[in-house]
Structures are given as C-alpha cells and as structure tokens.
Amino acid sequence: MDAVLENAWLIPLLPLMTAGLLALFGKFLKEPLAGWIAFLSVGASFLLSVAAWIGVTDEEHETFTKKVFDWIPAGGFDISLGYRVDPLTVVMLFLITGVGALIHLYAIGYMHGDPNLSRFFFFLNLFVGSMLILVMANNFLVLFIGWELVGACSYLLIGFWYTDMQKSVAAKKAFVTNRVGDFGLLAGMMFLFSYFGTLDFDTIFRTAPSVLSGDNAWVATAVALLLFVGVAGKSAQIPLFVWLPDAMAGPTPVSALIHAATMVTAGVYLIVRSNVLFALSDIASIVVVLVGIGTALFAALIAIGQYNIKKVLAYSTVSQLGYMVAAAGIGARGDASGYVAAQFHVLTHGFFKALLFLCAGAVIHAMHDEEDMRKMGGLAKKLPVTYATYTVGLLAISGIPPFAGFFSKDAILAALFESGEWWGQLAWAIGLVTAFLTAAYMFRQWFMVFHGPPRWDAGVTPHEAPLTMTAPLVILAAFSFTGGFALDVPELNSLLHDWLHPVFGVVGGENLAGAAVEFDGTVMALMLGSVVAAVSGVGAGWFFWHRTSGEDRATMLEKLGPLPRVVREKFYVDQTVEKVVQKPGYALTGALATADQEGIDRVVMGLGGGTKRVGEWLRKGQSGYVRAYASVIAISVGLLAGYAFARGGF
C-alpha cells in the first residue's frame, strides 16, 4: 500500500479542489448539485483515509512522512511542506472525513432552499480540507497553516447569514478570541525553533527529552504553557471559551461539524501530538488539568440554565472539551493513560455530539427555525427518528453503559484518578460532579424538547426531516452506540490503546501511551462511581424537569436565592469580559486615535502646510520672463567668475 501513502496528499487536496470549483463556478451549479459534489469529494477523502489506514497497518504502525517540497529554504531556517500519516493522524482522518461526509449529506437537506447554497458548501469543503492539513502536518508551521485556515472557515461559516448583525458579531468574536490563542501557539513555535532549530515533529519530539533537560527544563514549561494558550483558544477553555456558545449563530451543520466534532478538538489533538513537551513539565500539566476540569464543571453549570436548544449543546461541548483537555494534561503519570483517553473521547464525542447537534437541527427545522426550548415539548411522536437517535446520543453523552460516552468518559476519570497525583484526583472528583451535571442538563433538554405538553407557537406543524437528514442521524447513532466498546474496554479490548501506542514519545524509558487498563478493584469502583453519578444525574433531570410541575419548580428555585439567575446569566462572564477587556480596549484604541489625530496628524499636516506657505512665498520670484531668468544666470556666472579671479584660479 505504499502507493496510497505516497499519494496521501490527495486526502486534503480533494475537498480543497472542490472548494475551488464551487468558489469559481458555484453560481452555475443548481441547488442540490453543489451539495452532492461537496459530499462526494469528502466521501472520496474518506475512502482514501481507509486506504491510508490499511497502508499504515501494513507497515506495522510505522510513521509515514513525506516531504512534498521545500517551502522556505532560508539558510538556517529551513521549512518544508510535507505530510505525515501515523496512527493518530488516521484516527483524526476517520473522524473528520467520516463525520464530515455525513454532515455534508445532512446539510444538503438542511440548507435546502438557501440562495447561497454553493457558497455554503464552498466554505464547508474548504474547512474539511484545512482541517485535514492540520492533522496531516509533519511540522508545526504546516499545522499552523491548517490551524489558521480552520479559524478563518469558522469565521466565514458562523457569519454565513451575515446580514443578521448578531450573527456577524458572533463571527467576529470567534475570530478575535481565537487570535489571542493563536498568538500563544505562534510564540510557542518561536520558542521551539530557537531551541531546536527546526519545527519538524519527528526531530523535536525525539530530541526534546535530552534538549529540554537540566538548565533548559524551564523551556518545556514555557513552550507547553504557550501551546496551551493556543489550545485554550481553539478548544474553548477558560478563559477563552466565550466564543464557542456564540458560534452557534452559524447554520446547525456548521455547529455540528466545526464547533462540536472536529475543529474544537484540534486543541486536544495538539496536546496529544506534542505529548512529549507536555509530559516534560509538571507545572504545565497541573495548569492544563485544572483549567480543563474547571472548564468542564463551569460550562456544565451554565448549560443547566440555558433555554436555547443549541446553547445547551454548545456549553455541553465546552464541558466535554474540558474533560478531554484534562485527560490530555494528566498524560501518563502513574498508571494513567490520559492521552489515549483524551483521543478516545475526541472520537466518541465527535460521534454523539455531532448526532445531538444534527438532531437539534432537525428539531429546529421541524419547528420552523424556533430555537427556544420553552416553545417546544411533546415532539417525540412527531419526530420519531429524531427522537430515537437523539435518545441514543443522550445516553452516550450522559455516560450510561454500554453507550460510547460511558467508556471514554470512564477512561478519562480513571486516568485522572490513577495518576496518583493530588491534582489528578481532585480533577477526578470534579469530573464526577460534572458527569452528574451532564446527565442532568441533557435529560432536562430531552424532557423539555420531546416530552411534556406541546408549547408550540400557533401555526407550527412539526414534521420529520427528509431522508438526507435522517440517514446521517441513524449512522451516527449507530456509532454513538458501538463507538465505545468497539474501541477500548478495560481488560477486554485495548484496540485504540495498542493502535495509538507508536505515536507517543519516550520519556525516562517509559512510553507516554501509559499502561493499558487492567480490570481490577479500583477500575471497578471507578466505573461504579461514574455510573452512579450518571444515573443520579438522570434521576435529578427526571425529577426536576419532568415530575415537578412548573410552579413547584419556581418555588424550589426561589429557595436557591440568586444562584439560578447567576447560572442563567452564564455567571456574568460576558459582562465581565466586556468590563475587563472590551471597555479598556475601547478606551485604549480611543486614546490612540486621539493621539494619532491630535499629535501625529498635526505634525504631518503642519509639515505640509509649512511647505505650502514657503512655496507661496517663493513662487513670487518666478516672473515668467525669459530675460529675468537669463539675468540671474548672467549675474551668477559673473559673480562666480569674480570669485574665481579673486582666488586666483578654480
């Protein structure tokens, strides 16, 4: 299968080429055609990814890297454009092209009738191509290209309906917040370059344990923390998570593909990819774990108070990303295999969160673009396929065995606990609380949307979505059910663990993949704990939002004092950011503008005005008469000659 790997650059190129095609000739493509072309190109990429997977297997899990061409050969700064196919890349390829293709298919139905359909699929294909560049990069700079491109696509797609002011503001917010993170990533790359003289993954990860030891140990901390700033931006961690909930302004397929399944996991991918750098620094690991699990808890709390169907899922995504980041942060300490657990959750979350978003899209579609859950209810009978598939996704994210989310979330919690570090076990406790909250807010949504009496607006007649939309739901539901036990189960199945093993670096003689989980008393107790947390969350959701009537709920909430209001207002994060960042920012730019107008502009205008006035005065000397000029010349020559005579020679 060498030929496949030699030509693996086709995987990102196919969607990029269709993107170009749609950009140039989109106008002439009639409605469903543009969508089908886009879908087929991503589908072809998926088939190539399967071929690449077989290729990597044949070479016994070897890493395949290939330089395509020298990009920046500038003396000591030598960057080549190349790609890398290894087990981690293959996992991401499957997720991106597989889920991507399904969401393209779904979008054909969802975006039906939109006048700018070809533009939508142009951006969507551009995104898939960029994301593939990101995961296939063989050095940090190529990864950075993909990183920036997916950010740009995210901006374009959030603001797809840009005539709506609120949506284009959300797009801008996402872009600007991501820039803050990108700055950290860029600074981390510069650090790496100054210590390694290259940005190549292979070289950096192989030599990092020796280069960043002794006096240079602090560099590992600095680099890991700077990279983590980038991660926090892209994967929506505290304090840079504010953009992701607003990003739900984009069309729902975009929310599913970019802001749930793929792009936001790029940060987790970056940590797993740079596992050596993060493993070398204890401080960075503590920061990553605590920020991650803090984000998980915080976002889960906010999700409970939301009424917008997509906002609940958005905060849920932030929360789940927090889990992944925490797992990736704990890495391979003690008996933990955090990196594998993080990547595991990236996969299962990709399945069930994409599924949940697509279901939400089907609901919104059925409710005539209504997103407020208070105006839904009783949809179970009207949307049977959506209801059934949503329920699968719900059980998966709540961590009910044997659905996918149970195994991956349990792997994360086990990794946190078995790290043997106090901060890992603290994170485990918080993670358990978050698991409870997750089940609670998801079941709250389920009851509000599908059960209880209908609270629809007059004239709304819910109807099941077309086949192009329901087919992806069913496929994703199947993955959400099987994706867990098929990939990794303690003791019985270590498929993902074995598969990813060669990706990880070696620090202190230990492979950073960590130990494959064996089924002992601790693991059993941890599993039991997760199940208890999830089930009690389900119970809480059922009790509070289904069994309790509206009035009783209101009196219960009143007893909690100001807490419900604080939760509903998202802990005033946006308001705080406005006060702390936006207002001083405006003040600063205002002051700069004044300084520019009153200071610099005055100097420049003064210079111009002065020159003009001098010119006004000088032009009076120009009479226009030839004789006058000739006289000046003659007199000047006379004077010069006289001077020469006086000096006695030239």
Add this chain to the structure above:
Amino acid sequence: MSMFDIGNSPDYTAYLALSVILFMIGTMGFLLRKNTIVMFMCVELMLNAVNLALVAFGRELGHAGGQIFVFFVLVVAAAEVMVGLAILVAIYRRRLRVSADDLSNLSG
C-alpha cells in the same frame, strides 16, 4: 598660477579679447532685446565666441582637442537652431508676434 598663464603670444591674447567682446555683445543682446529671433541670434553669437576661444586655446597649446570640440559645438548649435526656429515658427503662427515678454505663462 592663473588660468591665463598658459601662453603669451600677442595673437593669442587678442583672440581671447575678441572672444570676450563677442560673448558680452551676445549676452547683452540676449538680455536687452525682446524679439525672440534677435535673442536667438545672440545665443549663436555667444556660442561662436566660445568657439573662437576654444580654437585659440587649441592652437596655443598645440593640441587638436580645442578644434575638435568646436565641431561638436557646431553640430549641437545646428540641431538647436533647427528645433529653436521650429518653435519660433509655431509661436508666430499662434500669436502673430515673437516678443519674448508675451511668453510669460510660467510666472508664479
């Protein structure tokens, strides 16, 4: 050492004196007359005064450079006459006068 100390034959001094006189006549004519054609002729007079000086220098120094330079001046002067007279004809066609003082459009 003065720049005039390159020879002392009486002819040479006379030639130079004539050259200076011609040059001054040309200069004064150019400055004092308004008729463009006369001014043009004065310029020619100045050029020829210089030519005379060049020939005198060349002869005194026993060097052909002076004479050769005169040919260049003559060629350039011929070209200049052609262009200058053409401009004069054009000006005359437009204004029916050739007074230099009329042509003061470039005053500041």
